[in-house]
Amino acid sequence: MIRRLDLFGRLILILLGALVLLGTLGVTLFYVREQHRPPFRQAPFPRLQLAAGIIDLAASETPNRLPLVLRGANGLDVVTRILSAEPSTPDLRYAPRLTARLRSFIRSGTSVRAYVSTVFIPRARSSGVEGFLARASARLPDGRVIVIDTNSTGDKDAPRLLGWPASQWMGAAATLVVLLALWGTARETRPLRRVVQAMLAFDGTRVTIAGAPSAAADIRRTSEAAAAMQERVVTLLGERALMIGAISHDLRTVLTRMRLRVAALGDTAARTPLERDLERMDAMLSDALAFARGTATGPERLPVDLADIAASEAAERDARGQWGTIDLALDDAPCLGDALALRRVVANLIDNAIKYGGGRVVVTTGSAADRAWLAVEDDGPGISPDQRAEMLQPYRRGEQARRAGLAGSGLGLAIVQQIIGGHHGMIAIGASTYGGAQVTISLPLDACAP
Known part of the structure; x- marks a missing residue:
């Protein structure tokens, strides 16, 4: 049920x-x-009658017998004292109607006064008096004052x-x-x-929602629908990966044939621009395919160090003679991630700095709090603040790059953002201290683990 x-x-x-x-x-x-x-007390004013009886008894007794009267009168609800003068009553209020009622019970004719509490205010009473008796006082024949204090709430201990x-x-x-x-x-x-x-942890590689048989009916249906949706997404991403692999294989086969035919040309002057165009086509194809599979980073997260990746990429470019010197300021920056995908991120950032810089590239790494970070700076024209967010979109290129006629697909930073987002990281574009652009990525030390 x-x-x-x-x-x-x-x-x-x-x-x-x-x-x-x-x-x-x-x-x-x-x-x-x-x-x-x-038990219910039959007397309509039991406290007034008790106080009146004590006052009459004290007024009729000799002074040496008054201690016996006090001993017999004191109890849980009543405290009787004999004082030399009327005590002060800061938390009590004189009650004239209650005094008149008390006077009607006294037979000795002694002058009396009745007080009620200013703290405890009972509900309206049909008798017309101001409330429960809190204190009664009377002047004895010897000039002293008898004071009778009662439980002002009108009840015994609860x-x-x-x-x-x-x-x-x-x-x-x-x-x-x-x-x-x-x-x-x-x-x-x-x-x-x-x-x-489970929805927040979903990365497109596996279903993360488990069944909830004991949950409420609507939550159970929501869980089942979300799990089915995740399964469809995983299937679609798998099919997309297969399609991208097939396209990559077919296109690269065609490019290889074109390279062979260009190499067979005898005219060097005609062959060189064709080879350059084929290299650009190959680079653009690689960028497009990488962007298409960018979020499909490997599901396995292993310990990697951004400093080691940066040093390896810089050494590879130095060995190929593509760049004079890349300045490195590397501190340990360990995290968990897909090593191949992060290597592509660092390679894209360094290649962009080489392409658009003015001759200097600086790579720094480190860790702070719970994040590892890497920054690449150059001394090129930089990226204006109003274009920085746009540069992270696919097929977007900076105004300076278009004016300079530099080749590129406009996918480099989009691929970086896609891979870093798949690792639950962040990317920021700012101004370099050397006058160009600075691109910084940061990754959680362990939050990108599945």
Whole structure:
């Protein structure tokens, strides 16, 4: 039955259960309190009559017998004292109607005053008096004052259960019910949080959502739909990878044939521009295919160091004689990632700096807090601030590069952003201290692990 309820229905069930439990505890405690309540007193003004009796008795006794009167009058609800003067009453208020009622019970004719509490204000009483008697005072024949203080709430000590009054039991019960309701709510929404976490961890290589058979009906359906969607995405990406591989193989076969035919030409002057065009076509094809498969980085994340990758790429270009010197300032920058994909990132950044720079390339690496970073700077024309976000889009080239007639596909930084995004990293374009552009990538030290 409960498996058919959706999340809203289960939360309503938790709320109703909490209310029923709290109501049951309240009724139980009320019953216990009523069982412990003292018998109803028949006298309409028991405290006034008690105070009047004590005053009459004290007024009729001799001074040496007054201590016996005080000993017999004091109890749980009444404290009787004999003072030399009327005490101050900062938290009490004189009650004339209650005084008149008290005077009607006194037979000795002693002058009396009655007070009520200013803190405890009872509900309206049908008798018309101001409230429960808090203090009564009277002048004795010897000039002293007898003061009678009573429990101003009008009740005896509240009944207790296992040492706790009923009010504390109600507070503890309400707290327990609220905690149980919160626990039940967290338990019912836990499968939904797991679905959200699985969706955030999805990288297109495998299904990350597991079944939730004990979840609410709507959460279970949502989980099943999300898992089916992930499975379709994984299938589509796999088919795309196969298609890209087939296209790459066919196009490179054609390019190889064209290179062989160009090499067979005897005219060097005619062959050189054709070879240059074929190299550009090969580079553009590589960029386009890399961008098409850019997010499909390998699912396995292994320990890599951006400093080692940067040193290797710089050494490779020095060995080929493509660049005079690449300045390196490398500190350890370890992280988890796809080594081949990150190598392509570093290669693209260095090649861009070589192509668009003015003769100087500086590569720095390091780590800070929980991230590893790599920065490549050049001394070229740089990238204007209003074009930096646009340069991360595919097939976008800077204004200076177009004016200079430099070859390129406009996919270099787009590929970098795609691969770095697949590693849950960040890329930023800024101004170099050498006057050109600075491109910085940063990767979490371990968050890119699957």
